Amino acid sequence: MTAVGASPALTPAPPAAPAPDAGAATRSGLRFQDVTVAYHGTTVLDGFTLEVAPGEVVALLGPSGSGKTTALRTAAGFTTPLRGRVHIGGRDVTDLPPYRRGIGMVVQQYALFPHLRVEQNVAFGLKAHRTPRAEIPGRVARALEMTGMGGYARRYPRELSGGQQQRVAIARALAIRPDVLLLDEPLSALDAQLRSGMLAELARLHRELPHVSILYVTHDQLEALTLADRIAVMKDARLVDCDTPRRLYRRPGDTFTAAFVGQANLLPVAVEWHDGSVSLAGAALRGAPAAGLAPGDEAVLCIRPHLVRLGAVGGRNALAGTVADIQWRGAGHRLLVDLDTGPRLTADLGELRVPPLPGERVTLCFDPEDAVVLPAAGEDGADG
Structure with missing residues (x-):
């Protein structure tokens, strides 16, 4: 973590889905307006426009190098855009230094001072913001209680687990009472069990902070689907899609979003009719067009x-x-089936009492309303 001030492109993409209250988001919250960033002549963020409303969590999801962290650093004030503006709380902060933006930031390396106790780490950001000395103990205590670390105030970082250190990092960011909380892959250094617990804690904090805009950078699909009110999908420095997790998962706009937001079978087909009738090597299928x-x-x-x-x-x-492989995954079986029509299909099934064996013939099916017919890669630029 770091409370700021503590320690250490493009044909326009489809317009971002509006925030739940777009009017409120222009008066407060976080807003990027056509932001472009370039390093040494290479564009790393291209025409980026996005609003995060007060009380909303927006996850930036995309592969490495897609521009996620650049967007976050631009909001924090660590990166200056080539063009475009950044607004926080209704103010244009593009030219303001980080410590004047009213933000808290949490990064994956925690950035705790090893020689300071937990309470001193949390207080550091408050002192950097010149908080009146009399207010600091109460603000520190409140932030530690919010993150479940109230009983660890006198410990040093080396005496804490990774998950506990991350909670302290979040407490330090919250202690300054930010308008915007920026999270840069804050759980990536944790093991699976700790990550699950911290996701639950972040969801709880989200409910308790109704006026804070949260921008969450991650490459983990599960984190984005679990925590975010909306997911902004990034690719090649551009925003390519933005919607609620459910809509992106159920009705992705293109093949890149379909493949990146949750796993997907993507079968090449030919359109037969406007109603979603398609053919796969002669096999007639239906989906939502x-x-x-x-x-x-x-x-x-x-x-x-x-x-x-x-x-x-x-x-x-x-x-x-024909079954190419079968994998038991505890709660069920995953079948990899080489279809007679050509491609391989993945099916995640409940636990089967008598699962088929590799080489065995099977028939798979799905409901038309559960499938989506999308333009082929390259036609809309989504996967070019």
């Missing part, structure tokens, strides 16, 4: 693995194939 597709177009049928099931021959959206 995307706008703009016409008969004869090449397309992609997107279906999530957990929505595929074993089915009888002759069922709707039925595909026959």
Whole structure:
């Protein structure tokens, strides 16, 4: 973590989905307005426009090098945009230094001072902000209680677990009472069990901080789906999609979003009719059609693995194939099936009493409403 002041592109992308209260977001919260950042002639953030409303969590999700952390650093004031503006709390802060922006920041390395006790680490940001001395003990105590670290005030960082250190980092960011909280992959250094617990804690803090805008950078899909009110999908320095987790998961706008927000089967198909009828090497299938597709177009049928099931021959959206592999995953089985029509299909099923064996013939099926027909990669630029 770091409370700021403590320790240490582009054809325009589709417009970002509006914040829950777009009017309020222009008066407060966090707003990027056509922000472009370049390093040594290379554009690393291109025409970035996004609003985070008060009380909202927006996750920036994308592969390494997509511009996520650059956007966060620009909001924090550590990076100066080539063009565009940044607004926090209704103020244009583009030209303000970090300590005058009213933000808290948490990074993955925690950035705690090893020679200072927990309470001193949390107080550091308050002192940097010139908080009246009489207020500091109460603010420190409150921040530690909010993060469940009230009983650890006198300990040193070396006496804490990784999860506890991250809580202290968050407490230091919250102690300054920021308008905006910036989280840069804060859980990436934790093991799976600690990460799950911290996700729950962050969700609780989100509920307790109704006026704080939170921008959360992550490459972990589960974190984004669990915590965010909206997910902004980044690719090649651009914002390519932005919507609620459920809508992005159920109805992705393109094949890149479909593949990056949760796992997906992406089957190459040809559009037969406007109603979502498609063919896969002669097999007739149905899905929910995307706008703009016409008969004869090449397309992609997107279906999530957990929505595929074993089915009888002759069922709707039925595909026959041979089991290439089967994996037991505790709560169920994952089948990898080489379809007779060509591609491989992944199916996540409940635990099977008598699972099929590699080499065995099976038929898989799915409901038309659970599949989405998308433009083929490259047609809309999403996967070019």
